[in-house]
Amino acid sequence: MHYHNPVISGFHPDPSVCRVGEDYYLVTSSFEYFPGVPLFHSKDLVHWEQIGHVLTREGQLDLSRAGSSGGIYAPTIRYRNGLFYMTTTNVSGGGNFYVCADDPRGEWSDPIFVDQPGIDPDLFFDEDGSVYYTTSHDAKGQGAYQSRIDIRTGKRLSGVSLLWQGTGGQYPEAPHLYRIGDWYYLMLSEGGTEYGHMVTVARSARPDGPFVACPHNPILTHRSRLKPIHATGHADLVQGPDGSWWAVFLGIRPAGYPARHHLGRETFLAPVTWTEEGWPVIGDDGTIGETMPAGNLPLRPKTEGTTTEGFDRAALAPCWNFLRSPDPRNWSLTAKPGCLTLFGSEATLNDTGVAAFVGRRQQHFSFRASARLTFAPERDGEEAGLVVYMNERFHYEIAVARQAGARKLLFRRRLGTLWKVEHEMPWPADSIVLSVHADTNAYRFGFAENEDRAPVRFGQGECSMLATEVAGGFTGVFIAMYATGSGTRSVTPAYFDWLGYETETRP
Template identity: 50%
Template structure:
């Protein structure tokens, strides 16, 4: 049987997985995006359905003052005695905390803060005792893994003990602790989260150690394999299946452009089979993991199908809630977004997308080749604009929009790359109804304008590489969606009138 990696394409870093019976549940990091920590369900580890977010209330997650690429780091999802536990870190905020739920698709609790420093927390249960492992150190990259008992009701953490400093002594992070046939195994990541990334393993007779390293470490890494289709593999989590098979979910990137390459879809979630040899896990038979992966069988029955992020998003904005693929950059202001059963209305909060509080809602770009369209009804005054944006962070974004000018409004394409910002195309437009489109390939975005009853014409194009992590330095890939901005004067006007941007349709269509 063959399946295709990544199993969760687009920004899905730091995957963590747990099994309950025949059901698998998976969560990933979400950084500055809200709701936080997307959750997925599967019966075969390949076909993942989005079932919600663990952090969907402001009482759980306040991102107002969080910098881009801070926020929610590296959760761990576990199930113990009928309760789901998710432990994670709000970097730039209050640190480590835990939330719980009876049903991962239901409502999660408010956070309980954990009295421990560091990041990348992990939970391990043995009987009535819960252990909290985490990465900590004086500064990066000098981190080690510490472990302590934890009271998950109060957040009190016992005296920590150093478990493991890794095999290289730098960027030792992402711990996950397991018990397999009476032996305790520790998986960690090392080498940073780019091309030197790797997964290493250690084992002990006690959850507090001492741990001995696997003689075949790293058990997964694509360092030393340049120009592969998958790179930067690391940060893995093990799970077993009812049929006795074992699997590893882990993050990786799909670089483009040769050497040095770039990746703009973010760090994605991949899957590989695991066997045990001499009491140690062996990932994919010790070979590099490929896009097309062949295995004897997968857990569950049926034919694997594309996971939720890989499928199209077609939103007519005719419901009470947005499609679950959409997320906001930080907590949304209710005054800036409204649904009335016919359209999505956006009102500006900032003068540009360069500001953290900008009105924007988008979904992950999950394919190199895709088409994005939005139908907008907009009659802007000078200083107002709205349209479609491709965003990596506040200093790296592209947009095609409609802007108010004295006389006729204009359609335009603007590129922001670090300190450089330029409107690369503009032309007058008539009327209030417009179709904005972006055709994406691995190398370029092509920006198009038209109406819903005629074809679109290209206004400009731009290279994808300038929204890539190798340029931006950020931890997320590109998100695409509607936005609205306005000058201070425009934003002080009555926003209930015609000048609000009304989006009547959004479509994300894979073309791979």
Template identity: 60%
Template sequence: MSYRNPVITGFHPDPSVCRVEEDYYLVASSFEYFPGVPIFHSRDLVHWRKLGHVLNTPEQLQLEYARSSGGIYAPTIRYHQGRFYMATTNVSGGGHLLVWSDDPAGQWSEPVWIDQPGIDPDLFFDQDGTLYFSTSSGEAETGIYQSIVDPQTGQRLTEPQIIWSGTGGKHPEAPHLYYVNGTYYLILAEGGTEYGHMVTIARGPSPAGPFIGCPDNPILTHRSKSSSIQATGHADLIQAHDGSWWAVCLGIRPVGYPSRHHLGRETFLAPVHWNEAGWPEIGEGGMIAEIVNADTLPLHPWPSDNGIRDDFNGKSLGVEWNFLRNPKPDRWSLTQRPGWLTLQGSQVTLNEEDSPAFLGRRQQHFDCSVSTHLEFTPLREGDEAGLTVLMNHRFHYEIALTMLDGEQILIFRRRLGSLWKVEKTIPWLASKVILGVQADREKYIFTYRSAEEGAESAIVGEGECSMLATEVAGGFTGIYFGLYAVNGSNESVSPAYFDWFDYAPMNQ
């Protein structure tokens, strides 16, 4: 039997997983996007369906003015005595938070806050129910802090102590603690979440150690290896209901030379075997393949949502959609014009670390196309609405309707760091237009056409994927396809209406 990696494509880094009988639940980092901490469900560890998000209220997730790649870092999900627990760090507001729920697809609790240095919190419930809370120092060296915490209040019951500093790689982080066959195992990521990323492990007689490192560390890394997958690390181990062991981890799929990746850090799955010395071995020789030949659990695929059009006919947004930071409630609506998404533009643009009128979804496939039906009439200079391909506030492309020198026009624009240019302008008298993007591994092609039936698309411009890649744009996220609107003045503005949005993978 075989399966294909990554098992969750697109920007879904720092995966953490737990099991409840024959069901599996996984969470990932979400940074400045709202709602936060996407949560997935699987019956086989290979096929995952998105249930929604753990943090979906402003009280749970404060992202106002969060910097790009700020916000939510590295969650951990665990199940203990009938209840799900999730801990994460909001580096832009509040620090470590802990929430819980009896239903992972339902509403989660209000957060309790835990005062401890660092990032990347881990939750470990020992056999007597004691909750050990471990965090990375967040520094280039140092190590892993640990304390005992009351899960109901977040109060620390002991002072944080350094329990292990790793093997000497920079940024020892992403701790996860396990109890296996009478021994406590502590797994870390080291080397930074770039091309030197790796997974190391140690074991000891108690949750606090002392920990002795595995002689074969790192147990997972693709550094300096010829592989289509790079930067593997930040792993979490899980024992399946059939007794087999698995690891989820993050990795990237770079394109070209020099290597650049734009889809973000994705979620990968690898089999785990325990050797005679009692250490886990991940994948094949500490590496992960795109096509993995392994005895999996009985496969349980979910109905595919690839290529489905979102008509915005529902009472709520689909689980694939995110806002940039906390959305302003009066800036978007599904009811103002039923069957359409309405965006009411503000003066906040995509160039700011703020909350623009924006709604986006991840790019999850190299080869794909997106399109949307926009109805918008700009009234003043600077009024604008359209479709963006966005990595962060300093690196993005747009195709949009706007007004320039009193004329309504269609524009294609690039924002690449300090370089900004409207590449092309086309007079456009109609209020309706179909905007599109065709993507492959190398480029984005931007298209437009009349909303009249039978109209053909024309190309307005193209942009390199590599210019939006992390190696150029920086940060920890991945590409979003977004719908947006801007108000060029303090006066009232015509709303932007989006009738539908298509996302269609190709050649998958």
């Protein structure tokens, strides 16, 4: 039996995993998107269902000052004595903190902040009851820094000391500490979360060191490899019920030459074996493939295909996100039953403010997305539509807008400091079906009078122009519904009856 990588496709970086009985729980970074820290559940480590988010309340997550690729950085999830713990960093407000819950599908606690600098925090519960808090990138230098904390209050019970600086790669980060047998293992990611990414490991007889590096580091890397997967790193270990060991980690799947990736950093899985000397080996001597042997994993069937959100439930499904802390004035599921209603805010897609924006991650190179929009703008500047969005400086949109007293359909491209309305035409009707069809190379935008008609092509944009190598940052592309008043609040609501996302190939 084999499984396919990535196991969670699209923008789901910095994975961390824990097992409780036969259940696995996994979290990933979320940066400037709300709710924060996507939460997944699996029975086999391969097929994951998003069951919600960890940070769902503004009291837990303030993104009001988060710029693009700000906000929530790498989380760690752990389980101890009936409680789940998730620790992370809000680089845009508050620093390092953790929350807890007895039921991961329910509400998590308010944040408990830890007075320790750095990012990528890790929680380690030792057998004697001590709790160690480890971060990376201390202001004094680079490496893994550690203190002991009171898990009830978050207060430090010791000073912050340097554990290990890694093997010399830049940006040693994402520390995870484990006790396996007689050894404490400290795992780091080095080289930066780009094409030089790698995972290294050291061990000690004590949780606070000194740590000795593995003689065959790095234990995972695809640097300088001719592989379809690159930037492998930021790994976390988990042991299955049968005693087997596995690693989850991030990677990217670039396309073209020079290589560029636009889906973001994704979550991958590989088996872990151990040398006679007791050192971990991830995958095939530190490399992995798109197809991997499943070993004894109890693989379960996976469903793919069309997903249509009709907005007829009391809450948005877990796949949907807001851009930064949501303004309740900007959206509603009850203003018009069976629709998502967006009320355009002052912010446009070119701003770092709180836009009226509800989107989902692009998770496949090839897909079709379409949405029915009902919108009759009354004021100049009012606009609503579909956007393919990387950040405020790189995006494509097809929209209905009012300009100079006339209602128009337009297609716009924003690429850095360059922007252009590529196509526009009068649009007198109050409703329209907007669509985007993607393959590895291009997004093709279209429109139709209703869902029974084939879309009319209205513009296209290159996928590579929204790639991290061009647009920068740590995120991936979103497909989103949006509305704006272009500097003032819109008086006209935009009603989205549904949005469909149809995949054409495996991820």
